[in-house]
Amino acid sequence: MRVKMLIADDEQIIREGILHIVDWSAYNIEIVGAARDGQQARMMYDAHRPEIVMTDIRMPKLDGLELMQHIRCLDEEAKVIVLSGYDEFAYAQQAVRYGAADYLLKPAMPDVLVAKVLEIRDQVSKLQQEREEQRRLHNRLNEGLPLLRERFLRELAAGGIADRSLIEEKARYLQLQLSPTLPCCAIVIDLDGRVTPDPAAHGEASLYAAKAELEEQCGLMGEVFVLSPGQLAWIAQFAELQDGVDSPVLLKQLCSELQSRLAARFQADFSFGIGTRSPDGQSLPASFQSAMAAVKHKTIVGLGAIILADELTQPQDGAAACPEPSEPELLKAMREGDRDGIAAAVRQALSPALQRNEVDYAVLLGMKLIDHVSREWGGLASGRKEGPLTEYELWQQLKRQQTLPDIAAELTRLLQEIAAHRLEGEHGEAGQQRWVGQIIAHLQEHYQEPLSLKRLSEMVFLSPNYICSLFKEETGQTISDYLTRLRIDRAKRLLSEHGIKVYEVANAVGYTDSRYFNKVFKKYTGMNLSEYRSLRSDTF
Incomplete structure (x- = not known):
């Protein structure tokens, strides 16, 4: 690494001599300036911040000792070589007090001076390398810190760490918002997989996006981490949990708010299993076990549920068997x-x-x-x-x-x-016409809602593929085309009304993206929404 050096001496012959005594660049030393007095030297130092300063003691405007004071205020590690013609103990003592790296008497032998500068350069280079290595290690640690946190939290959830002091020590080292002395509660969150057609909302990417959203919402109320594929965990810990009576109600309310935010952002179902309250970090594994058992009950109550472990009823031994189906x-x-x-x-x-x-x-x-x-x-x-x-x-x-x-x-x-x-x-055909009629009636009543073939199939009790072919056979158009034309007809009526904005028309007929609906409208009518409104205004 290149090291910068500043020379300060009021004698020109000394300055020139030091400048040209050797080719400093060959030794990876860059001379950033040669000051004729202390004031100029201070300005040059402020501008370049050299690692090495070679200065005289007696200089006009600002002496070498005052310059050293200024340098120490800005950088305690800068190396200062004092070069003076005064062989007095008081000067040397004061220079040492200000942190001088060395004190040389004029006239210094060239080889001695160069050797001293190179010695100081090696010290600076070593310090720079150590700092760079520390920076790299720090960056690596920061890059790996999320992974270390996840491993620790998973181990904690599984009961792999029982020592309270060790939990506290690791939590502090990993900068976690956890205290082993405060009550907490484990909450397991399942990404149930009913995601909108957006491909970015699937898989691992959506899981970590949901984790980031939870971290933002939970703030300082504990830690959120990935527990397993498709599953997040939240160790909830905040002052209100100290009230063991009201904490389940509070947690259920918080989970309901979080669930609404997640569902709105990802258009997906999230099930929450709320574990039993843990008075401290040591009993956290039991809270996790109860949370896992709670979230599994979504298979009974349905996806997108919030289930409290405290509310689960245990099956009775020897329960009567259910009757066989008739x-x-x-x-x-x-x-x-x-x-x-x-x-x-x-x-x-x-x-x-x-x-x-x-x-x-x-x-x-x-x-x-x-x-x-x-x-x-x-x-x-x-x-x-x-x-x-x-x-x-x-x-x-x-x-x-x-x-x-x-x-x-x-x-x-x-x-x-x-x-x-x-x-x-x-x-025969009467049944087919009846089913198509049901579908048309449903579309006319719910045209503002997203098209769901699954919902239509459940309504008429036919498979999605079959109702699509049946509808096309009876009407000559697909269900999607029929719905689009229906929405456009409704939009035309709304555009005839005064005071309603174009984007409000799009929203009113089931399109959240007004620009996309504008393109659809033009495709079917040959005009965009504004042009159609203008035409209607001119007509009437």
Whole structure:
């Protein structure tokens, strides 16, 4: 590394001699100035901040000792070599007091002077290298600090650290907002995966984005970290938790607010499991275990739930087994097109799985129902162009569901679809027209809402693919095109009204992005929203 040096002496011959005694640049030394007095030397030092200063003692305007005082005020580590013709102990003593690196008497031998400067240069270079190494180590530590924090917090959650003093020491070293002496509570947050079509909202990126959002909202109320893939954890710790009676209510309220913020930003479901209150950091693992058990109950109550561990009821040993599903009643409901009866039969069939809180068991019970229907009806025709549904396809559809309510809803929809197709064969085109009419009525009433094929399929009990082909066959246009034209017609009416802004029109017909709706409007009408409004104004 190059080292900068400043020369200060009121004798020109001395200054010139030092400047040209050697080629300083060959030794990685840059001469930033040669001052003729102390005042000029101070100005040069302020401008360049050299690591080495070689100065005389007796100089006009500002002497060498005063210059050293000024330098020490700005940089305690700058190296000052005093070069003086005064062999007096008082001067040397004062120079040492101001931190002089060395004191040389004039006339100094060239080789002695150069050797001293190079010695000081080596000291400065070593110090610079040490600082650079410290900076690199500090940067590496800062880069790795988030990972170290996550590892420590996961270990703490798993009960891998029991020593209270060690918890306090590590928390302080990792700069965590945790105190082993204050009560806390573990909260487990599941990203349930029902995310909008935005690809950036999926996977690990969305998990860490959600973590950043939680950290911003939670502030100094504990620590947030990634517990496992698709799962975050929050160690909540703040003064209000000292009240053990009101803390569950407060935590549930806080989680509800956080859930709303996360859902609004990511358009996704987040389930919260709130563990039992821990009086100190040592009992935190038990709080985490209860939080994990709580969040698993989303498979019973549905995704996007907030569940308090204190509110969970433990199953009783020897509980009476739920009755077997009444398969004849299911077939009767399906033959009659009784949708409520089908839903009731499905609930009865899945009740043992609900009691045991086992998703896989629910799938097994659902396949038992499907097998019975298939045997009784000689197949599982559902109106698909691809042909009858296979049991493997039905099993796959059920396995994709994440909760017991989802499995019940999907199984009910599938059986209702099969029943509807059977009735369709009995009633012909009248049934198809009735279903299309239901879809059109729904779109006309809910055109401001996002299009959901799943919702339409559940409404008429047919698969999304089938209702799309059926709608196109009956109307000559796709459901999406029909909805777009419906929205444009509604927008035309609104544009005829005075006082409503263009972006308000877009919002009123279901578009959050007014610029995008402007393009859609122009595609279908040949004019943008403003042009259409102007035309209507001129007409009337």
